[in-house]
Amino acid sequence: MALHLVTGGAGFIGSHLTDRLLAAGHDVVVLDNLDGGKRENVPHGATLVTGSIADRAAVDELFAGHTFDSVFHLAAFAAEGISHAVKAHNYEVNVLGSIHLINAALRTNVRYFSYASSVAVYGTGRVPMHEDDHPQPADSYGNAKLTIERELAITAHLQGLPFTALRMHNVYGERQNMADPLRNAVAIFLNQIMRGEPITVYGDGSQRRSFTYVHDIVGCFLDAADTPRHWNRAINIGSQQPCTVLEMAHAVRTAMGVPDHPILHLATREEVHAAYTSSELARLLLGGWKDTPLAEGLAATAAWARNHGPVNPCSTLTLEVGADTQPEWYTNATATSREDTQP
16 A cells, blocks of 8 residues: 655645545545645545645655655646736745655655646647647746646656656636635636626636546546556646637536526736647546536536535735736736725
């Protein structure tokens, strides 16, 4: 029975991965700073260690006290759209934090390193995006993710730590952090409906994404770990059913039983207009999976959200470039947070 580390295991995707590892008979230690994750998300049987990957001393202490077979690295600062305005935080967590883990894994002879990457590495390009496309990140978050992919490739070649980078996109499902006003459109829309607020869509909502139900792809982390012949590469995983953000908003309304709930169109913001990948390679190498239809996945997620109940949006981010330069969409997204937390 192997002992695995799951960073970000109290969060959304990480907690589902922890479920799968435990069900497969493994022991799991979760490292999470509980910024976006919650204690109640950590499955029974896993050990929670509270701490940040950006804290080198905490990471070193954790590895000194455990002998990990594999590291599944899902912890990240993932507010892609605002990452350029919080550069230091983005790179401290997503780059330096990842480097702390890689160094610790090398020192303790970890067998395998699994990395949760992102479609953001591609930037603007053809869709669907393929692994042989030239990555050209359009924001600081994507740049950080690509930096660690490249560092892992160098580390595998020079120091022998095998890895797989799984490039995900627009994953949704139970346990999403509905309190985060800056990411996870499905969770934001569900929370807005339950709070009696209009769904807010940037621009005309024609941005195209493939929304991926978490249960469809979380098993790919285990499949990749178990197939050494396909290690040391980046692989796209995600749904191949693209739709517009506006279509998804309508689908969320239907799933919540309020098909006429108002939709408010905000000013257009700077973002990649179409971002989704081909997952043909993953389905070939890791075993195929059936994409859960959006309506079906949203129905299950809506049922969880209703049971969970609405939450006050809350963002602790402070723009590093000054409040006078913050974009209108950021002001709109965080205004409610400030109002709800006033004494």
